[in-house]
Amino acid sequence: MRLPLRELKWLRKAAADANRPLDALVRRRQQGEPLQYIIGTQPFGPLELSVRPPILIPRPETEHWVIELAARIPESARHLLDLGTGSGCIPxxxxxxxxxxxxxxxxxxPAAVTLATENAARCSVTRFRAFQANFLDPDFHVHAMLCPPxxxxxxxxxxxxxxxxxxxxDEVKNYEDPRALFGGPSGLEFYHAIARLAVRERFLSSDAIIALEVGHDQAEAVGAIFESVSLRTEAWTDPWGKKRTIIAYRGT
Amino acid sequence: MSTPEDIARLRQLKESEPLQKAWDEWTKTKKSLEDLKPLLSDSDPSMRALAAEEHEALDGTLTQLLQSTFPSLLVPPSTTASLSALVELKSGAGGTESSLFLADLLRMYMRFASANSFRATVVAENENEAGGTKDAIVEIKGEGAYDAFRWESGVHRVQRVPSTDAAGRVHTSTATVIVLPLLEEKDVQKEDLFRMEDVKIEVMRARGAGGQHVNKTESAVRLTHIPSGITVSMQDERSQHQNKRRAFQVLSARLMDQKITREIAERRATRNSLVKSADRSEKIRTYNYAQERVTDHRIGMSIMNLTSVMEGDALQDFVDALKKDHEETLMEEMLNDQCD
Known part of the structure; x- marks a missing residue:
């Protein structure tokens, strides 16, 4: 496999920066390992995050909607919760x-929790805490580390x-954690759990904003899940024209 | 903490420094001449000779002040003095040899920048698969970078036997250099160069399902400024956000360049000036390797040490001479204004 010139350039820089032999990096890439894992970092907005297998590599679609969301979060908002944080890129x-x-x-x-914590230090974000928990667990909402609303x-x-x-x-399937990718038989399992949390008494503040990334053809189905629990929703389109983000509001 | 007023005052003070210095030197030299007068008619012949010698030296200083220092102080301070620069290089006629020459120019500018304590970063670069660099954009940061580089804009011509020519024939190839004024991000808004709604932002290449389904790096971005038709593509960075930032930087620089050109044209039109404006399609310099000679066609100046120019050292001589030429043109314009 011949590498695109641009990838070669990035690998060359990574090799020079960390004093690593270039041919070893090129060989890994030729064997199909994602570029981001080989280099060990991925820029995300103005931040530069550490990435390592098998934690999900931050995607450009995510970068796009998170920057849009930052502009829409009211100044009065104080507390944020990110579910399934991976590298910690979103929070x-x-x-x-x-x-x-x-x-x-x-x-x-737990490896994601470690990586996200490391990334917080790397980016000098001190108002951040990551912890291990399964948000599909029926008792998740009473987890001791949470402090709703x-x-x-x-x-x-x-x-x-x-x-x-x-x-x-293969680049995705063989390297990234199935627990970060596989959304159950329908792909929608996790949205049902999030919708239940969103309408739980005092889990979110009364004017909370909910932002969820969805798969290329899931916007309608995910929107319906949140509307079925009486939340107002809208869909945002990604730069490639796919409906990528469902925004749901608790307020009126 | 210094206030904005303090900074303005400090700048004014600093700008008037050369004026003060020239005036001090002038009065000091005049005073020395006065003090010397009695000694010119001293009874001791050796003392008289010494005084005459001294007189000549002081006279020379005064002449120098009158003929070059004072006029140069008349040149209005450059309005672009604080700007950094964005240098775009594009290979032209000559195929691979043009790309090889472009890589040499790029190296020359990187070295010249660092010798002048500017921070130079290659922000975009397209390598030529057969060798050399097809095109590149270099950010040159630092006060005065634009004024130092601006006269590099134009077509650079090389005459040499390319390393790729087995037959050893001399080829003539060209590369185009465009130097743009680079504003700080915070100053871009002040200049009011474009409205966000006039800029179309596009991502390049299809991504299939995208999102979690794909982890390939697709970060290329293209901006189109609809009113001017300027398009900027950027794909050297690994994230869309960074490429977008870079693309906006290039767009701002191109629009700022148009603004400056427009202002100069307007000023000249009102003055009915005959000064020729810089044309970017004009051949400005020839690099002749066989003769170790670099000639700048605008000022008819040749440097017989091509190696030193390409190392970025003797390039300083061209830059200084072009700056002086520009200042003299400005002075002529001012004098013509007086006569009107």
Missing amino acids: LLLAHLCPALSAHAVDVN YDVLTSNPPYIPWNEYLELP
Whole structure:
């Protein structure tokens, strides 16, 4: 496999920066390892995050909606919760862009919690705490580390349905954590759990904003899930023209 | 803490420093001449000779002050003195040899920038698969960077035997350099160069399902400024956000360049000035490797040490001479204004 010139340039820089042999990096890339894991970082907005397998690599679609969301979060918002945080990209960028926010982040994988905590230090975001928890757990809402009500709820939950999971490129399937990708048979399992949390008494503040990334053809279904619990929703389009983000509001 | 007024005052003080210095030197020299007068008619012949010698030296200083120092102080301070620069290089006629030459120019500018304590970063670069660089954009940060580089705009011509020519024939190739004024991000808004709603932002390449389904790096971004038709594509950075930032930086620089050009044209039109304006399609310099010679066609100046120019050292001589030429043109314009 011949590498695109631009990838080669990035690898060359990574090799020079960390004093690593270039041919080893190129070989890893040729074997299909994601560029971001080889380099070890991924820029996300103005931040530069550490990434390592198998924690989900932050995607450009996510970067786009998170920057848009930062502009829409009211100045009165104080507490944010991110579900399934991975590298911590969403809460860290929001806390960076909205200085009044402090963020809690959870992930089922302790390795993600470690990475997100490391990234907070790397980006000098102090108003941040990540901890291990499974938000599908029926008792999640009473987890000792949580301190509701939250003003902002974000998530890029696993949303790939079973049939599409099997079709994923090797670059994704062989390197990134299935727990960050596989959204159950329908791909929608996690949205149901998030909708239940969103309408739970005093879990969110009365004018909270909820922002969720969705798969390429899920906007309508996810919108319907949140409307069925009487939340107002809208869909945001990503730069490639896909409806990528469902925004749900508790207020009127 | 210094207030904005303090900073303005300090700047004014600093700008008037050369004036004060020239005046001090003038009065000091005049005084020395006065003090010397009695000694010119001293009874001791050796003392008289010494005084005459001294007199000549002081006279020379005064002449120098009158003929070059004072006029140069008349040149209005450059309105672009504080700006950094964005240098765009594009290979032209000559295929791979043009790309190889462009890589040499790029190296020359990087070295010249660092010798002048500017911070130079290659922000975009397209390598030529057969060798050299097809095009590049370099950010040169630091006060005075634009004024130092601005005269590099134009077509640069090279005459040499390319390393790729086995037959050893001399080729003539060209590369185009465009130097743009670079504003600080906070100053872009003040200049009111564009409205956000006039800029179309597009991502390039399809991403299929996108999101979690794809982890390929797709960060290329293209901006189109609809009123002017300027388009900027950027793909050197690994994130869309960074490429977008870079693209806006280039767009602002191009619009600022148009603004400056427009202002100069307006000023000249009101003055009915005959001064020729810089044309970017004009061949400004020839690099002749066989003769170790670099000639700047605008001022008819040749440097017989091509190696030193390409190392960025002797380039300073061209830059200084072009700056002086520009100042003399400005002075002529001022004098013509007086006569009207």
